[in-house]
Amino acid sequence: METMNTINRRKSVRSYTGEKISESILQIILKAANEAPVGMGKYENVHLTVIENQELLQAINEGAAKMFGQPDMQPLYGAPTYILVSEKPSRDSIGNIEYSNAAIIVHNMALAAVDLGVGTCYIWGATTALGANPALIKQLNLPDGFFPCCGIIVGVTTEQYTVRDFPDNRIETVYLQ
Ligand SMILES: Cc1cc2nc3c(=O)[nH]c(=O)nc-3n(C[C@H](O)[C@H](O)[C@H](O)COP(=O)(O)O)c2cc1C
Numbered sequence: 001m002e003t004m005n006t007i008n009r010r011k012s013v014r015s016y017t018g019e020k021i022s023e024s025i026l027q028i029i030l031k032a033a034n035e036a037p038v039g040m041g042k043y044e045n046v047h048l049t050v051i052e053n054q055e056l057l058q059a060i061n062e063g064a065a066k067m068f069g070q071p072d073m074q075p076l077y078g079a080p081t082y083i084l085v086s087e088k089p090s091r092d093s094i095g096n097i098e099y100s101n102a103a104i105i106v107h108n109m110a111l112a113a114v115d116l117g118v119g120t121c122y123i124w125g126a127t128t129a130l131g132a133n134p135a136l137i138k139q140l141n142l143p144d145g146f147f148p149c150c151g152i153i154v155g156v157t158t159e160q161y162t163v164r165d166f167p168d169n170r171i172e173t174v175y176l177q
Helices: 003-009 023-034 054-070 096-115 125-131 132-138
Strands: 046-051 081-087 119-123 146-155
Touching: 023 081, 023 096, 023 132, 046 054, 046 096, 046 125, 054 125, 054 132, 081 096, 081 119, 081 132, 096 119, 096 132, 096 146, 119 125
Parallel strands: none
Antiparallel strands: 046 081, 081 146, 119 146
16 A cells, blocks of 8 residues: 555554464564654664563453453453553653654554554553553563553454545644744
């Protein structure tokens, strides 16, 4: 797909067959992450974790469902792969630059996933819950000083990415001329 076509067709996919995407597609998605811009070019302060361990995925699901007060919820939607972006803050806590870096990295991966026809969805809620759970953070084996910022799920889906119709003024825009 051309870029604008990919942007138009992208949508949040929340139903997965449970089958993993192929290794070659995963590597292209990770390449898109590596090609993302990062503030001041500080790539040493960002970190990716590809989580496919079923026990850990289930623990992340359960922790998030508990935080949301909905025990039956599956915040990772049964997707077999959760790619987490973690950051090492340059000041004393995670701030705008870290969340912006993470969002851009995640969006690069999401657009790559759409282009390749595999399901994807941004995951902030479960990532926030994960970030508030020291026992789960420990299981991520993150380098010292890194903290989970955001992530996406990817997986095989039966959903299709079709042309979407959007109003031009969905986001109020003011011109100062
Ligand atoms: C910053 C951000 C956080 C999001 N977090 C979640 C999430 O935790 N779980 C989820 O199911 N969708 C999440 N989404 C998806 C949005 O709900 C979705 O993008 C929005 O409703 C528009 O729908 P669309 O992606 O299908 O176009 C998130 C999207 C963004 C941009």
